[in-house]
Amino acid sequence: MVYSDVDGTSMDQKSDKKRGKNKLKSKKAEAEEHEEQLKRLKETQAEFYEYMKERDEGLLKFDAAEFEDDADDAEAGAETDLEDTEKQAVEETPKLEIAKKANEQKTITLDMFKSWRKSIREDAKLGAVRSMLRAYRTACHYGDDSGDDPSAKLSVMSSAVFNKVMVFVLTEMDEILRKLLRLPETGGMKDTIVEVTNTRPWKNYNHLVKSYLGNSLHVLNQMTEAGMISFTLRRLKHSSVFLTAFPSLLRKYIKVALHFWGTGSAPIAVVSLLFLRDLCIRLGNDCVDDCFKGMYKAYVLNCQFVNVVKLQHISFLGNGFIELLGTDISAAYQHAFVFIRQLAMILREALNTRTKEAFRKVYQWKFIHCLELWTGAICAYSSQSELRPVAYPLAQIISGVARLVPTARYVPLRIRCVSMLNRIAASTGTFIPVSMLLMDMLDMKELNRPPTGGVGKGVDLRTLLKVSKPAVKTRAFQEACVYSVVEELVEHLSQWSYSAAFFELSFIPTIRLRSFYKSTKAERFRKEMKQLISQIEANTEFVNKKRASSGFQPNEPAAASFLESDKEAGTSPLSQYAKIIRQRAKQRNESLVQSDVTVGESSAVYGKSASMSDEEEDEADTNEKGAAAFSSSWLPGSDSKGKEVEEEKKKKKRKRKSSVSSEKKQDEEGAGEDDVVEDFVLSSDEEEEDDLFDIGGDKDEEDDAADEITEPETKTSTKKTKGTYKTWHKAYKKTKKKKPRVA
Known part of the structure; x- marks a missing residue:
């Protein structure tokens, strides 16, 4: 910083003047001293003086007065220079103002935009492309908190110009850049871009590509309107292959x-999924690992709370992740191995320690939905040899989870586990003995006693992992359990209804079904068991007749094709009965949804309404969709953005209040007691102890510790456990206030 004196002369200029004077004064003193030395030399060494006079008389002719004149002239010259500098500064002031005005930012008008667009379309002028990208940058950064870039030549535009610039660039810039780089009009893979980066066109125009992608990324982070985000991502998908050359932009x-x-709604989520899938296909290893890990983490974070509506969202996210796994099956196996191993370690800790903390890590929605996710992945790619090896360890983990706490309150969780095992068995063609898991549930005392809790409210086992103590004693719970056991047992037996060993594998389940038929006093259950037993016996007779007429041994290759034609036609008694049971289960679930859950217009709808084929949408009416997306008077300014943020905060507060009230109602009814969990943290591949799943629970868990922990505890250990759970419960109460809303 330069400071000025009262007279306007800068302090630096005055200091320079003083230094010049001191320097000249020191030279004058040296000259006088040198003149005296020459005089002393003549007196003391006369011979040497005469010798110097003969050889070089000029060295002895020295006059100090000359330096005095030089000092005075220099002082006067310094003053003159200072005056000239001040005069020159005064004269240059208008010139600086003129240059400053020349560099002032211009307003982008509609005529400027039309002229650039005409030059690009008709004359293919590179200068117009640069000007359009500068206008696009201004539009993307308009209203930033840091202010507009002072070095930018263009600034300020109306909403109409903003809309036209955004739509034109997003719609046509990909084609323009491909022409400049001499690339195909559409598509392209990673190798194509790698080859182009060594060419001269890339060196000349790569800054245009980076500007387009970087500014688009910036405006994506500022957008809040669903239509604008969907349109922008859909258009950027065509240019995603360029991200190969910019790894930092790719990660962002x-x-x-x-x-x-x-976190987005259905249209945004579908477009984002297609964008990520396109990246994985075109760029390969550069982004596959990041996409797999990121999607898995996002999926688990969405599994904290479950109801019928939330299940649709979770199902959509799971299907999207499974779809993405198909882009690279080899990498999918590596990630599946790591994540399934983490689940196995959590289950092993629960089996070894048998503490309530370890049990809660297993019996929470995050853990169960992870099992269902990998079950869906194995079922989807069962024909691929890469993922088949993880089917066995996954089935072992699911069986261990089902047997971990064998109480009636965890019947919903066991039903889910059996359903997953049936799906794995059906997709891989492997026999998994799930009938014993189902028969053990029928032997529970809660299902063999008359209901003492009344009729009770309908229980939807799909949205629960555990039911409350009062709900276990109701008639509705008993019916839900028995009917669910029958449905899963029919699914299991119908898969092997064409096997030559059907009589052997159905023998023990039939005996236990007859035992339950005799012991139960509920006529509705007796009727259900009688019908199921008759269907099993009919199927046994059907298989035995075919087996008696066959002439091959069980170990011969011909046994694999036993009843193959009948299986394709689905003519076995159990296959026909399974269709009826599925239809009945569907009707019961729909009735539970209509009676217990109100689905509003604002609820997320995934599936039928979300179309996965966006290629047709991209090509048809692209300009109209873009104009509709940017047709509002929205500008990414701080004022409008602040209003939108405030509105979102108000909406979130309202939804939190409604979610808290619904959760309180659930707690009173005993539903979803273990559904409170914290954020999901991915661990590295080398970690021996995985803290994937945090603990969540409630006070009711403390009251029935004896029901959940099978091993006896001493009095001292019980006291310690109660003490630790008091401190844990205090921390839980604090976190419950910050509980995320139920979508």
């Missing part, structure tokens, strides 16, 4: 797309 795009996929 993946992060933004994962955020939209995990």
Whole structure:
């Protein structure tokens, strides 16, 4: 910083003047001293003086007065220079003002935009492309908190110009850049871009590509309107292959797309999924690992709370993740191995320690939905040899989870586990003995006693992992359990209804079904068991007749094709009965949804309404969709953005209040007691102890510790456990206030 004196002369200029004077004065003193030395030399060494006079008389002719004149002239010259500098500064002031005005930012008008667009379309002028990208940058950064870039030549535009610039660039810039880089009009893979980066066109125009992608990323982070986000991502998908040359931008795009996929509405989530899938297909290993890990984490974070409506969202996210796994099956196996191993370690800790903390890590929605996710992945790619090896360890983990706490309150969880095992068995063609898990549930005392809790409210086992103590004693719970056991047992037996060993594998389940038929006093259950037993016996007779007429041994290859034609036609008695049971289960679930859950217009709808084929949408009426997306008077300014943020905060507060009230109602009814969990943290591959799942629970868990922990505890250990749970419960009460809303 330069400071000025009262007279306007800068302090630096005055100091320079003083230094010049001191320097000249020192030279004058040296000259006088040198003149005296020459005089002393003539007196003391006369011979040497005469010798110097003969050889070089000029060295002895020295006059100090000359330096005095030089000092005075220099002082006067310094003053003159200072005056000239001040005069020159005064004269240059208008010139600086003129240059400053020349560099002032211009307003982008509609005529400027039309002229650039005409030059690009008709004359293909590179200058117009640069001007359009500068206008696009201004539009993307308009209203930033840091202010507009002072070095930018263009600034300020109306909403109409903003809309036209955004739509034109997003719609046509990909084609323009491909022409400049001499690339195909559409598509392209990673190798194509790698080859182009060594060419001269890339060196000349790569800054245009980076500007387009970087500014688009910036405006994506500022957008809040669903139509604008969907249109922008859909158009950027065509240019995603360019991200090969910009790894830092690639990581940021993946992060933004994962955020939209995990938290956005149906249209945004579908477009984000397609964007990520296109990245994985075109770029390969550069983004596959990041996409797999990010999507898995986003999926688990969405599994904290479950109801019928939330199940649709979770199902959509799971299907999207499974779809993405198909882009690279080899990498999918590596990630599946790591994540399934983490689940196995959590289950092993629960089996070894048998503490309530370890049990809660297993019996929470995050853990169960992870099992269902990998079950869906194995079922989807059962024909691929890469994922088949993880089917066995996954089935072992699911069986261990089902047997971990064998109480009636965890019947919903066991039903889910049996359903997953049936799906794995059906997709891989492997026999998994699930009938014993189902028969053990029928032997529970809660299902063999008359209900003492009254009729009770309908229980939807799909949205529960555990039911409350009062609900176990109701008639509705008993019916839900028995009917669910029958449905899963029919699914299991119908899968092997064409096997030559059907009589052997159905023998023990039939005996136990007859035992339950005799012991139960509920006529509705007796009728259900009688019908199931008759269907099993009919199927046994059907198989034995075919087996008696066959002439091959069980170990011969011909046994594999036993009843193959009948299986394709689905003519066995159990196959026909399974269709009836599925239809009945569907009707019962629909009735539970209509009676217990109110689905509003604002609820997320995934599936039929969300179309996965966006290629047709991209090509048809692209300009109209873009104009509709940007047709509002929205500008990414701080004022409008602040209003939108405030509105979102108000909406979130309202939803939190409604979710808290619904959760309180659930707690009173005993539903979803173990559904409170914290954020999901991914661990590295080398970690021996995985803290994937945090603990969540409630006070009711403390009251029935004896029901859950099978091993006896001493008095001292019980006291310690109660003490630790008091401190844990205090921390839980604090976290419950910050509980995320139920979507």
